[in-house]
Amino acid sequence: MNGATAFLDASTIYGSTDERANQLRLYEGGLLRLNGDHLLPADHDCGALPNGTDCVESGDVRVNDSPAMTVLHTLFARQHNRVADAVRTVHRDPRASAAWVETSNDLETPRGEIGWN
Numbered sequence: 001m002n003g004a005t006a007f008l009d010a011s012t013i014y015g016s017t018d019e020r021a022n023q024l025r026l027y028e029g030g031l032l033r034l035n036g037d038h039l040l041p042a043d044h045d046c047g048a049l050p051n052g053t054d055c056v057e058s059g060d061v062r063v064n065d066s067p068a069m070t071v072l073h074t075l076f077a078r079q080h081n082r083v084a085d086a087v088r089t090v091h092r093d094p095r096a097s098a099a100w101v102e103t104s105n106d107l108e109t110p111r112g113e114i115g116w117n
Contacts, residue, residue: 015059030084
């Protein structure tokens with residue numbers, strides 16, 4: 001059960017609060033923050049995992065619970081950035097906020113359909 005939100009939404013990618021979403025945004029081109037290797041950014045407030053690796057940041061705190069969750073969250077973040085790049089190219093709109101809104105709306109729809117269909 002999801003304790004953060006009762007909705008089938010993309011809160012695993014964007015968080016369930018505006019504050020969390022703002023932490024995850026790059027504020028350039030509507031992109032999510034990723035590190036140089038296109039992986040989720042390190043979460044320095046978390047400390048380290050039992051195997052000694054750094055925790056990572058995502059919209060859902062469970063991202064560090066298992067490697068499979070980390071991979072899934074990474075794929076969703078990369079997909080967001082891929083769609084945001086395409087939105088900026090098609091619409092030729094340099095504003096990061098426009099790309100952010102359209103991309104996050106585009107990614108919310110399939111997640112609901114996956115959950116209900």
